[in-house]
Amino acid sequence: xxxxxxxxxxxxxxxxxxxxxxxxxxxxxxxxxxxxxxxxxxxxxxxxxxxxxxxxxxxxxxxxxxxxxxxxxxxxxxxxxxxxxxxxxxxxxxxxxxxxxxxxxxxxxxxxxxxxxxxxxxxxxxxxxxxxxxxxxxxxxxxxxxxxxxxxxxxxxxxxxxxxxxxxxxxxxxxxxxxxxxxxxx
Ligand SMILES: [Zn+2]
Numbered sequence: 577x578x579x580x581x582x583x584x585x586x587x588x589x590x591x592x593x594x595x596x597x598x599x600x601x602x603x604x605x606x607x608x609x610x611x612x613x614x615x616x617x618x619x620x621x622x623x624x625x626x627x628x629x630x631x632x633x634x635x636x637x638x639x640x641x642x643x644x645x646x647x648x649x650x651x652x653x654x655x656x657x658x659x660x661x662x663x664x665x666x667x668x669x670x671x672x673x674x675x676x677x678x679x680x681x682x683x684x685x686x687x688x689x690x691x692x693x694x695x696x697x698x699x700x701x702x703x704x705x706x707x708x709x710x711x712x713x714x715x716x717x718x719x720x721x722x723x724x725x726x727x728x729x730x731x732x733x734x735x736x737x738x739x740x741x742x743x744x745x746x747x748x749x750x751x752x753x754x755x756x757x758x759x760x761x762x
Contacts, residue, residue: 622722624672635671642745643671643723646708646715651688655746659690664754666696670747672721674700677744679754683736689726690744693736703728716742723748 626634631644641647649655659682667677667690678696685691695701699719706715706727716725726744734741 622718622720624674624721626721631671636747639670639747643718643721643725643748646706646724647745648726649689649745649747653688653746655749656688656690659746659749659751660684662751662753666752666754667692667744667749668752669700669718669721669723669725670750671718671723673750674718674720676700676718676725676749677742683734685734685741685743687741687743690746690749692742692744693734693738693740695742701725716744718748725749 628644632640635643638649642649662679664679666675666679667682668675675697676695677692681692681694681696683691683693702717702719703714704717706713713727713729716728717723718725724745725748726742729741729743731739732741733739
């Protein structure tokens, strides 16, 4: 079972990022390779802390792989297809429910993953350097639970106000429709 998860992680890692990155699969690891000073780590300490066992119970296997193991979902997957159909609303963390992005900042980058040009609620979005895959990228995380969301890329020339692309895994987000739109009644 663990071997299966590892293989899935390797396969997913190959498609990480939206630019071609034909790195050897042997360099891919599901572990975070970031190093932080103890002080920085304390300042960024997640407020929602659960044991590995608890996360496994509350998340789907795919959410667990992405949020807790810094995995990457398949490009143009089911979550992305859903994302494209969603109207006005808020995107909250699939792990802890913290508000992360708004539909106002979403845009179609044609890269196969939900894209935003700016976080709706910056205090819930953390970034840090990610030097896995043999390249230096900026990882995007939920500040409340430390869950991995995706990466942010800058200066790609998209016609957005920030020229940033938050490339986010759809499974790490939960969509909350704006009240008055097609909200699901309980
Ligand atoms: Zn979270």
